[in-house]
Amino acid sequence: MSKPLRIAMAGLGTVGGGVAGLLLNADGELAERASRRLELVAVSARDRAKARAADVSRLEWHDDAVTLAACDADVVVELIGGAEGPARALVEAALKSGKHVVTANKALLAHHGAALAALAEESGVALKFEAAAAGGIPIVKALRESLIAYGIDAVRGILNGTCNYILTQMEATGRSFAAVLAEAQKLGFAEADPALDIGGGDTAHKLALLSSLAFGIVPSLDAIKTEGIAHITPEDIAFAREFGYRIKLLGMARRTPSGLDQRVQPAMVRAGTPLGDVEGVFNAVLADAGAAGPFFFEGRGAGEAPTASAVVSDLVDIARGAVGAAFGRPAARLKTLSGAPPARVSPYYLRFNVLDVPGVLAEIAGRLAEAAVSIESMIQRGRSPGEPVSIVMITHECSESDVARALKVIAGSDKVLAEPCMIPMEAG
Numbered sequence: 001m002s003k004p005l006r007i008a009m010a011g012l013g014t015v016g017g018g019v020a021g022l023l024l025n026a027d028g029e030l031a032e033r034a035s036r037r038l039e040l041v042a043v044s045a046r047d048r049a050k051a052r053a054a055d056v057s058r059l060e061w062h063d064d065a066v067t068l069a070a071c072d073a074d075v076v077v078e079l080i081g082g083a084e085g086p087a088r089a090l091v092e093a094a095l096k097s098g099k100h101v102v103t104a105n106k107a108l109l110a111h112h113g114a115a116l117a118a119l120a121e122e123s124g125v126a127l128k129f130e131a132a133a134a135g136g137i138p139i140v141k142a143l144r145e146s147l148i149a150y151g152i153d154a155v156r157g158i159l160n161g162t163c164n165y166i167l168t169q170m171e172a173t174g175r176s177f178a179a180v181l182a183e184a185q186k187l188g189f190a191e192a193d194p195a196l197d198i199g200g201g202d203t204a205h206k207l208a209l210l211s212s213l214a215f216g217i218v219p220s221l222d223a224i225k226t227e228g229i230a231h232i233t234p235e236d237i238a239f240a241r242e243f244g245y246r247i248k249l250l251g252m253a254r255r256t257p258s259g260l261d262q263r264v265q266p267a268m269v270r271a272g273t274p275l276g277d278v279e280g281v282f283n284a285v286l287a288d289a290g291a292a293g294p295f296f297f298e299g300r301g302a303g304e305a306p307t308a309s310a311v312v313s314d315l316v317d318i319a320r321g322a323v324g325a326a327f328g329r330p331a332a333r334l335k336t337l338s339g340a341p342p343a344r345v346s347p348y349y350l351r352f353n354v355l356d357v358p359g360v361l362a363e364i365a366g367r368l369a370e371a372a373v374s375i376e377s378m379i380q381r382g383r384s385p386g387e388p389v390s391i392v393m394i395t396h397e398c399s400e401s402d403v404a405r406a407l408k409v410i411a412g413s414d415k416v417l418a419e420p421c422m423i424p425m426e427a428g
């Protein structure tokens with residue numbers, strides 16, 4: 001067996017603790033698969049005195065994570081997090097000093113992925129990030145290495161377990177977004193500051209990486225239209241169910257005749273389809289791989305064991321000598337996309353909160369017709385003259401920009417009490 005792969009790791013939290021446990025307690029099986037031992041030699045975290053999931057007391061300790069880049073190791077594993085600060089400084093220093101890097105840090109790569117990939121190439125080392133998108137699901141490797149013969153037409157995924165948990169619970173219990181979020185925070189399924197999750201930012205980070213791998217573009221948030229789930233109401237979820245759909249926060253990137261459409265958006269996904277049936281904290285990705293067909297991946301997108309599993313798979317790849325381009329193509333060949341994505345064309349679910357007064361329905365229908373948006377079906381439940389009611393419409397396939405134009409006018413009506421809700425409908 002060749003000499004061990006020496007590993008230095010920054011971050012001993014949820015993911016780092018799991019990786020340390022796996023490496024320190026590894027039996028011969030992992031070494032056999034990697035053709036060499038994976039040896040954790042040095043670690044860094046903020047607080048040396050903190051109790052850790054694995055016993056790291058005999059390892060070299062670094063108070064300053066960035067100094068790991070200069071220690072006697074072959075690979076630096078960055079599990080601190082954050083697009084800037086010590087995570088970025090460490091990854092840059094490690095790559096410059098000729099060390100392979102493994103990271104789970106989607107924020108860092110979504111902002112600086114192309115520059116870091118270029119640094120890795122200059123130094124002839126690997127930059128690997130299987131854990132950064134969809135946690136334990138091996139989608140990075142699949143898009144980088146496996147689904148390449150026919151090209152990718154579309155990648156769509158449920159990439160944030162917190163959002164999927166909240167939406168699943170809202171559907172199961174009929175409770176409001178705020179009530180379910182508060183419970184998710186208590187149970188540890190949502191962060192104390194949930195903004196990045198529920199605002200769609202975390203999904204956008206992951207989508208930027210998947211898009212780069214699938215379509216050969218520079219990872220970037222600039223061309224991803226991002227919307228969160230905070231405006232979704234139990235009423236929307238109940239209506240979705242009536243129409244045979246479920247509401248999911250999707251990260252989507254697909255080729256269209258007008259260019260690559262990248263967006264993070266709540267969407268109505270047909271129940272009974274692979275994406276429509278993904279429950280709770282699970283993640284899933286549907287990749288349309290040209291003539292090879294669609295491929296569906298589902299699994300745990302977060303948590304100690306799934307994420308540590310993905311980090312260790314990157315380490316095994318490096319131990320075996322796999323040093324390919326980080327995003328599957330030379331960094332200099334990645335194309336830069338900018339500007340808003342093309343307007344989406346799909347059927348839309350529209351909900352209007354209106355005063356139940358004569359003429360309101362005709363007014364809404366008229367405004368939609370003026371914008372070339374035609375209605376396939378409509379529901380108005382109950383009658384309460386002079387009181388607020390909801391009107392729900394499903395449109396035929398139409399352009400997002402036409403719908404948005406009509407809704408802007410409709411929102412200005414004195415009979416309309418709140419910003420209309422607009423959710424695209426996915427076939428499956």
Ligand SMILES: NC(=O)c1ccc[n+]([C@@H]2O[C@H](COP(=O)([O-])OP(=O)(O)OC[C@H]3O[C@@H](n4cnc5c(N)ncnc54)[C@H](OP(=O)(O)O)[C@@H]3O)[C@@H](O)[C@H]2O)c1
Binds near residue numbers: 046
């Ligand atoms: N948690 C998941 O399920 C998951 C899934 C996929 C990807 N990720 C990504 O994995 C990374 C780590 O996430 P996590 O959940 O493991 O985070 P975490 O539990 O908050 O752990 C962060 C670790 O980084 C250490 N740290 C913070 N600042 C540091 C500094 N300046 N120098 C050295 N160490 C420092 C902390 O030290 P102390 O322990 O001493 O405070 C802690 O051990 C992030 O990029 C995250 O996005 C996480």
